[in-house]
Amino acid sequence: MNYRVEDITKEGILVEGERDVHWLKGLFPDKKSSESKFIAPLSYAIHLSRSDSLVFVSGRISLKVELSCSRCLERFILSLNPDFDISLSPAQFQNLPAEMELQKEDLDKEFYDGEVIDLEAIIQHQIIFAMPFYPLCRENCKGLCPHCGINKNQETCQCSDKEFVDPRLSGLKNFFKK
Numbered sequence: 001m002n003y004r005v006e007d008i009t010k011e012g013i014l015v016e017g018e019r020d021v022h023w024l025k026g027l028f029p030d031k032k033s034s035e036s037k038f039i040a041p042l043s044y045a046i047h048l049s050r051s052d053s054l055v056f057v058s059g060r061i062s063l064k065v066e067l068s069c070s071r072c073l074e075r076f077i078l079s080l081n082p083d084f085d086i087s088l089s090p091a092q093f094q095n096l097p098a099e100m101e102l103q104k105e106d107l108d109k110e111f112y113d114g115e116v117i118d119l120e121a122i123i124q125h126q127i128i129f130a131m132p133f134y135p136l137c138r139e140n141c142k143g144l145c146p147h148c149g150i151n152k153n154q155e156t157c158q159c160s161d162k163e164f165v166d167p168r169l170s171g172l173k174n175f176f177k178k
């Protein structure tokens with residue numbers, strides 16, 4: 001998915017397509033407990049245009065990913081639809097520090113080698129930035145009981161919450177004791 005800069009016009013070109021899940025394999029390092037798995041074809045619609053040496057890339061990516069909830073550890077499916085609008089300038093110097101590419105504040109200003117736009121790398125960057133740092137199966141996931149380990153979204157347990165009671169709820173607790 002490389003586009004020669006000289007082929008990109010001012011009016012621009014629209015690049016649309018799909019990639020199967022295998023295309024994303026290896027995008028994330030394997031961490032057994034929190035392994036991310038892409039589960040549906042990824043689709044994209046991206047517009048490329050150019051003004052002199054500055055290249056503009058905007059578009060939207062749609063994908064579905066299966067993740068582990070950070071609180072209850074259940075697997076769940078998340079739809080991600082990152083859209084983006086970036087401009088790329090030709091790299092002015094060699095040996096750009098690698099970590100610079102991965103800083104979010106630099107995301108809307110990237111570099112290319114002066115000749116070719118690597119759309120594949122751009123899409124992969126966008127997916128990495130769209131992935132939640134702390135994935136939750138639902139906003140109010142109750143997580144696991146710290147005593148018996150049951151999933152509190154599915155079951156309730158009789159464990160004493162004495163040490164763990166939320167001060168905002170302690171009044172309510174005393175009310176029930178009466």
Ligand SMILES: [Zn+2]
Binds near residue numbers: 071
């Ligand atoms: Zn959860």
Ligand SMILES: [Zn+2]
Binds near residue numbers: 145147149150159
């Ligand atoms: Zn419990």
